Amino acid sequence: MIDPFRTDLVPLAILGGIGTYAARALPLLAPGVDRLPAPVLTYLRLIGPAALGAIAAANIFVADGAFRVGPEAVAVITGAAIGRWRNSLLVGMAVSVVVVLLLRATIAA
């Protein structure tokens, strides 16, 4: 039975949080960020689509250390395309869930 009020690992959460917060805060608190050269600002602007696309791609195309195109990849790409077309993230996520369920049911049948 776990004591719900035990605090032994709270310092570990704090230690992890310190480095995490530093990564999030340093660029936001650094002076002169708005005076960076134009190419650097363009680079920073492109981080959004690149990093988010990277997270999605690594999630859906890699399984057990190997490249794989499965129902999840088809569902996520379909959802992203429809979400873009309908201009709605929510619609895209809902489509992804429905498509993956349909594909898994089809494969299992």
Add this chain to the structure above:
Amino acid sequence: MSGVVASDLRTARRRLAIDSIGIWVLAIVIGTIFGFTAREGGLSLIETAAFSSILFAGAAQFAAVGLLAVAAPWGSIVLLVWLLNARHFLYAASIAPHTTHLPRRVRAGLAYLLTDEAFALTSAHIARLGRFDLAGGWYAGASIFVPWNLATIAGWLAGAALPEPGTIGLDVMFPASMAGLAVGLVRDRAALIALITGGAAAIAAAILINPSAAAMIGGLIGPLVGIALTRRGGETR
């Protein structure tokens, strides 16, 4: 506020609110799983809540609990957490040029909430408005912080009663949200190239190096290729 009329702001905030619904659902589902996983891993309710509220970084929290379960030393856990969350440096750097007019304490507060999802919502909001909206920034951060922490506690208390997310298709919600927000940020050829090459680099990194390095490598390489390939044609905006 220059160049942005009130109706544009209202429209953008409405879009932000609608987009955030999916993020709320995502945070509730994954947060619940984390709460349950942490309890299974032997963490107390207070310790579990501390991970979600202080560390506040989903993938790193799961990794930490996994390492605790195999009795890994604290030093290696902390190092892994920091490495996993190093990508947040890129997020902050991307948003920073839009926030320099804000007081330092406000930026310090916003930084605390800067997760994958908050960055994605904030970036899309900035792209729609052409500037940073402070209320929108706080809302984007709260859209993950509040449900994540409430769901963590709920998951610790009652997670075993919930169905496996994969059985109802909810396991694709995280990549679907990241992909959906990524394509929403594509406004020109440079961004499209950055997205595609960032994704390709991430896949290669996940296979050849480590899945935890994928986002960082994709986020670093994608913009470089996007700029390089469009500079020849004279278009980077």
